[in-house]
Amino acid sequence: MRQVPALPVVASFAERLLALDLPDLPPSHRHDAVEFVARRVDGLPSFTRFGVLVLGTVFRTLLSLPGGWPLARIVMRLPLPLVAEYPRLVRSLSFAYIWEHWPHTSPTGAQPAEAAA
Amino acid sequence: MSAQPATNTMHADVLIIGSGAGGATTATVLAEAGFDVLVVEEGDWVEQGSVVPFSLDQMDRQYRAGGVTVALGLPSIAYTEGRCAGGGTEVNSGLYWRPPGDVLERWRDQFRIDDFDPDDLLAIAAEVEHEISVGPVPGPYSEPSEVLRRGADALGWRNGEIPRWMTYPKGAPATAGERQSMTRTYLPRAMRAGARIATGCRVDRLEAQGGKAVRAITTLADGSPGVITFRHVFVCGGAIQSPALLQRSGIRGHIGRSLAVHPTVKLAARFADPINVPDDVPVHQVKEFAPHLSFGGSASNPGLVALNLLDQWPTFKRAVTDWQHISVYYAAITSEGRGRVFSVPRLRDPIVTYGLTGRDRELLRSGMARLTLLMLEAGALEVFPSFKGAPIVRNRKDVATMQRSFAATKASVMTVHLCSTVPMGEDTDRCGADSFGRVHGQSNVYVNDASLLPTAPGVNPQASVMAFAIRNARHFVATGGNRA
Numbered sequence: 001m002r003q004v005p006a007l008p009v010v011a012s013f014a015e016r017l018l019a020l021d022l023p024d025l026p027p028s029h030r031h032d033a034v035e036f037v038a039r040r041v042d043g044l045p046s047f048t049r050f051g052v053l054v055l056g057t058v059f060r061t062l063l064s065l066p067g068g069w070p071l072a073r074i075v076m077r078l079p080l081p082l083v084a085e086y087p088r089l090v091r092s093l094s095f096a097y098i099w100e101h102w103p104h105t106s107p108t109g110a111q112p113a114e115a116a117a
Numbered sequence: 118m119s120a121q122p123a124t125n126t127m128h129a130d131v132l133i134i135g136s137g138a139g140g141a142t143t144a145t146v147l148a149e150a151g152f153d154v155l156v157v158e159e160g161d162w163v164e165q166g167s168v169v170p171f172s173l174d175q176m177d178r179q180y181r182a183g184g185v186t187v188a189l190g191l192p193s194i195a196y197t198e199g200r201c202a203g204g205g206t207e208v209n210s211g212l213y214w215r216p217p218g219d220v221l222e223r224w225r226d227q228f229r230i231d232d233f234d235p236d237d238l239l240a241i242a243a244e245v246e247h248e249i250s251v252g253p254v255p256g257p258y259s260e261p262s263e264v265l266r267r268g269a270d271a272l273g274w275r276n277g278e279i280p281r282w283m284t285y286p287k288g289a290p291a292t293a294g295e296r297q298s299m300t301r302t303y304l305p306r307a308m309r310a311g312a313r314i315a316t317g318c319r320v321d322r323l324e325a326q327g328g329k330a331v332r333a334i335t336t337l338a339d340g341s342p343g344v345i346t347f348r349h350v351f352v353c354g355g356a357i358q359s360p361a362l363l364q365r366s367g368i369r370g371h372i373g374r375s376l377a378v379h380p381t382v383k384l385a386a387r388f389a390d391p392i393n394v395p396d397d398v399p400v401h402q403v404k405e406f407a408p409h410l411s412f413g414g415s416a417s418n419p420g421l422v423a424l425n426l427l428d429q430w431p432t433f434k435r436a437v438t439d440w441q442h443i444s445v446y447y448a449a450i451t452s453e454g455r456g457r458v459f460s461v462p463r464l465r466d467p468i469v470t471y472g473l474t475g476r477d478r479e480l481l482r483s484g485m486a487r488l489t490l491l492m493l494e495a496g497a498l499e500v501f502p503s504f505k506g507a508p509i510v511r512n513r514k515d516v517a518t519m520q521r522s523f524a525a526t527k528a529s530v531m532t533v534h535l536c537s538t539v540p541m542g543e544d545t546d547r548c549g550a551d552s553f554g555r556v557h558g559q560s561n562v563y564v565n566d567a568s569l570l571p572t573a574p575g576v577n578p579q580a581s582v583m584a585f586a587i588r589n590a591r592h593f594v595a596t597g598g599n600r601a
Contacts, residue, residue, distance in 0.1 A: 021430065036173075043183045045466035081191060081526075088427075093185070095427055099437065100173055100420030107434035 006041035006049075009056040010034070012063050013072070014090045020073075021091065022098070022109025029102060029111075033094040040093050055086040120162045120202055120304075123318030123335070125343040129155030131598070132333060132347035134320050134362065137204020138579050139566030139586040140353030141299035141307065142245075146590035148310035152598065156307070157318040157335070157345065159354075160201035162300065170208075170396045171416035179208050186357075188456050188471035188532075194380055195531040196469075198355055202316055203299035205355065206579065209533065210398045211296045212279040213251045214576035215242050216584065217408070224571040228542030231552040232592075241584040249282035249302050254291035254400055260392045261414050261444040262291075262399035268495030269412075274405035279413075279577075281400060292397040318343065323350060323366040323562065330366070330562050349598055351554075353566040353586070356535040357458055360549070360568060361467035363539070363556065364460040370557050371549040376456030376471060377537035377573040381449040382485050382504070382528050383415060385425040385433075386497040391441045393417055399444075403491065408451050408575030410484050412491060415445040428529055429507045436501060446492065448484030449532075451575045452477045458538050478525040485528075486520040504528035534578050539568040541585075554589040565589050 014034045018025060025033075041052055062072045076087050098105055104112045130153035133140045140156055148154045160179065168175040176184035181200035188194045199205035221235035245251075258266070258278070269276035283294030295301075304314060317338030323330045330350055335343040352359045360373030399414030415421070422440040426433040436443065456471030473481075485502055489510050492500045500510040502519055505527040510519050539549035541564075545557055554569055556562045565586045567578055574581050 040183050040185055044185055045182050046464045047461070047466060047468045048182075048185075048187060081193075085193065089185075091427055091430075092424055095423040096420035097173060098420075099423035099440070100418060103419035103440065104438070107437055 003042065004053060005038070006053065006056070007035065007038035009053050009060060010038050010041055010090065013056060013059040014094065016063065016069055016072075017087060017090055018094055018109075022105075024106065025098070025109025026111060029098065029109075032101070033097045036097045037090055037093045051082065052086060052089065055083065059086065120158065120314035120316045123157060123315035123337050123343065125337065125341060127155060127315065127343070127345045129153055129313070129345065129347050131155070131349045131351065132157065132345055133351045133353055134333070135204060135353035135355065135358070135566065136202050136299060136304060136314060137199060137353065137355060137566065138206050138299065138582045140351070141203065141206075141303035142583050142586040143351050143353060143565045143590045144307035144312045145303045145310065146587055146594060148307045148312035150594040154307065154312040155345065155347075156304075156312060156314045157320060158202050158314065158316045159319045160199075160316065162202035162316050163207065165207070165295065165298070165301065171418055171421065172396075173420065175208060186469075188376070188378070188469040190456070190471045190473065192473075192526050192528060192530050194378065194471050195529070196378065196535055197533055198357060198535070202314065203304065206296070206298040207300060209579065210577070211281040211283055211294070212400065212402070212577050213246070213282050213580055214279065215239060216574050216581040217576065220574050224542075228540060228548055228571040229544045230542045233552060238584050238588060241587050242580055245580060245583045245587070249297040250284050251280045251282045253278055253280055254283075254294065255285050255289070256291055258401065259292050259394050259397060259399060261394055261417065262401045264386070264388070264392065264444065264492070264495040265399055265401035265403055265412065265414060265446070268491035269403045269405065271494040272491060274403055274491070276401055276403040276405070278400050279402050291400070292394055320362060321365065322362065329560055349561045349563070351563045351565050353564070356538045356567045357467060357469060359564050359566055360458045360538040361460045363562075363564075364467070368556060368559065368562065371540065371545070371547060373458035373467075373538050375537050375540060375547070376458055376469070376535065378452060378456065378471060378532040379449045379534045379573055379575070380452050380454075380473060380477060380481065380530050380532055381447045382481050382530055383425055383445055383447045384485065384488060384492065384503055385422055385436070385443050385445050385501040386492040387436055387439060387443045387499045387501070388497055389442070392444050393422070393441045394444070395419065406487070410480060410487070411449050412484075412488050413447055413449070415447050417443065417445040421445060425503050426501055428503050428505045428527075429501070432509060433501045436499065446488055448481070448488040450477060450480045450484055451573060473525060481525045481528065481530070482520060482523045485523055486516055489516050489519060534573060536567040536570040536574075536578055537572055539564045540571040541569040542571060553592040563589070563593070
């Protein structure tokens with residue numbers, strides 16, 4: 001059975017989440033991190049992957065609505081165990097990727113001058 | 118010495134599925150006894166040194182699902198499985214613990230393991246220790262390891278160096294060990310005795326004919342189907358994959374119902390001086406509260422430090438720039454909870470669940486508090502516990518505040534020790550396999566990996582897995598392998 005690729009499902013949400021958490025992260029780094037997250041989601045065990053893509057679709061739909069991002073942020077704060085796992089997964093994967101590849105990234109995502117040059 | 122890619126049609130007298138601590142030792146014993154042995158491994162053969170330990174690259178190449186696997190529950194528990202030649206032995210911490218004698222006696226008595234003398238098993242463990250070069254590190258300990266020793270000594274808590282199965286180049290530091298994993302030890306030995314090892318081969322199910330398993334239906338790395346015929350089969354895919362394969366093959370009984378793990382919570386501790394060792398783990402563990410509670414150190418590369426600050430990022434994030442001064446530590450518990458592994462038709466991978474008990478949650482809370490205290494005693498300037506809403510801990514008063522706000526459901530709980538999904542013994546109400554790993558109700562299907570351990574042993578389980586696997590394989594040889 002062919003898999004639905006994760007990138008279109010997770011990209012918009014992951015981009016927004018990283019822009020919120022790490023506003024100074026260079027766009028190229030953010031793009032790389034989002035692609036990494038999508039690759040990892042593609043490799044998840046089947047049931048987990050299905051759940052992540054369902055949640056990803058819900059968040060992608062929210063983001064497509066007017067005022068969708070503030071709504072998505074409210075949903076993320078709700079104490080709903082499975083829903084909370086989705087942003088946590090995206091953050092975990094992207095943060096691990098960013099600091100492993102660019103260990104001197106600042107807490108806002110900014111790169112040291114020599115790295116940015 | 119390396120493996121060969123699997124082909125579409127293969128045959129063996131004995132098929133061994135999985136090449137980790139259980140599969141590699143089983144292959145060695147059987148091949149040296151003259152059996153025609155084929156080991157199939159789903160992952161690749163990755164030479165040591167070709168990947169950085171604990172890196173994302175290693176997770177891509179040597180872990181199942183890139184290391185992103187989870188047992189569903191409240192909280193869900195992240196776990197990892199090796200998926201490469203050598204299995205978990207290629208990627209774990211390399212720390213070695215003999216199975217505790219009292220645990221072995223309890224297993225024998227409660228699960229009715231026949232013909233089992235704990236002293237015999239410990240004698241096998243001694244052989245294993247020689248084969249994989251178990252010993253202390255040469256020279257001084259790494260600074261993250263010294264932190265555990267220093268903090269525990271200050272509190273008067275029992276602690277010590279855990280030996281590792283490593284060899285060290287002459288004059289090299291403690292962090293330069295070369296792990297004597299299965300691709301360095303038992304797998305080459307099995308191949309010298311004639312065993313064949315085929316990589317890139319997933320076994321989808323076993324098929325039976327006339328009441329006996331006779332062939333394995335496989336999928337190769339290129340997606341093409343395959344088949345392996347055999348007389349006997351040993352399933353050694355680990356505590357998640359082994360029961361899942363048996364279930365997919367229609368084998369019932371006590372399979373996959375009693376997953377046991379050592380749940381773990383973590384913290385990051387910041388010190389005045391640089392401390393971080395990105396590609397190794399501390400060799401000290403604190404055992405003052407064992408077997409219920411143990412403390413040790415985790416891999417701490419910058420990505421993993423960031424991961425451990427994530428649960429409370431708004432207040433913890435400033436520490437990430439100081440990762441060279443930070444190391445990550447864990448508190449692991451012996452859980453009374455249980456999990457399940459179950460295969461669902463048409464789904465490629467099993468669903469895994471795990472439920473902590475109230476006692477487990479309290480133990481995790483107390484573990485986090487005690488570990489935090491230990492870090493302060495070791496000289497930590499700040500401690501960052503990994504749970505949502507955690508405060509930064511700078512003194513003893515903060516520890517009490519932290520303990521009050523902790524809840525297991527808010528924490529990033531994980532585990533690397535998975536076992537007990539096909540417990541061994543003659544009590545068929547609670548055991549999936551007999552006293553030597555033969556699956557109850559089957560004549561030629563055996564399990565020989567961590568699945569057999571009746572409960573979580575409370576220590577790193579690799580030594581227990583290897584010793585039991587060798588014992589069971591020797592029994593198979595002694596009985597001629599002729600039950601089929």
